[in-house]
Amino acid sequence: MELRHLEHFVAVARDQHFTRAAERLMVSQSGLSASVRSLERELQAPLFVRTTRRVTLTEAGRALLGEAERVLAQVRAAQEAVAAVQGVLRGTLALGTEQCIAGVDVARLLARFRRSHPEVEIRLRQAGSASLTEDVAAGRLDLAFGVTTGGDTEGIRAVPLTREPMAVLCHPDHPLAARNPGAPSLKPGDLEGEAFVDFHPDWGPRRTTDAAFAAAGVRRTVALEVSDVHSLLELVQEDLGITVVPRHFAHKRQAEGLAARPLESGAEYETVAMLPAPDATSPAARALMELLDAPAP
Secondary structure, three states, X not given: OOHHHHXXXXXXXXXXOHHHHHHHHOOOHHHHHHHHHHHHHHHOOOOEEEOOOOEEEOHHHHHHHHHHHHHHHHHHHHHHHHHHXXXXXXXXXXXXXXXXXXXXXXXXXXXXXXXXXOOEEEEEEEOOHHHHXXXXXXXXXXXXXXXXXXXXXXXXXXXXXXXXXXEEEEOOOOHHHHOOOOOOOEOHHHHOOOEEEEEOXXXXXXXXXXXXXXHHOOOOEEEEEEOOHHXXXXXXXXXXXXXXXXXXXXXXXXXXXXXXXXEOOOOEEEEEXXXXXXHHOOHHHHHHHHHHHOOOO
């Protein structure tokens, strides 16, 4: 089994299209098709269901994809390790992060990394913590900054970065903004029956909030579900619902004018760096973590 066959298979699986994958790999479509057919013959199993518009993975293809991604990630790590021993950090740094993550200024950190290691190509993916954890476990990402609530993929190291309490944000005319002015904290039970604006379930703030309400035995209704911070705060500004978010969200420019109340739930928003096992961590990921720990110049 040749590595290029696995690379071609993974590219088609990701793009779900032979033409797009061929263009991205800068190979001919006929050559790419021949490479995949060769792999199918070797494995004695079809890997794709082909139609005129797209291709989808067969059961055998789905079984191979995760293993192929891990093999390619290990090969890349080996190549980068040899380059690091020779004194030059090369290759790629594939980083994932949630939006507005606490405890790390991602843009500034990557700028420092580029100045220190100009030979490394930086790739950045923004998504929810659940998806990022899966990508680190599969070798698609070298590391990711996100949030863990204790039920994440086995084999992932979670390096704590910072912790902060959660807060309730609402329109200044909302009853919660003026209720019990002498008792600034709210409990999950105080929010029962409210309509919530929140992120998709794989996002760290949503996972932290869901865990807090589940622990308190309080049901809540997420009426409006978004995938970015700006939209979330904009909807709360229009009094379309309340939201529970990490405390630092209340200090964002888009949150100006909103009422903020601490949430007393025992749950904290914990930001972590998610990495594979030490022997599988790439030199680029280790270098980034070293910069994270070092004081900024």
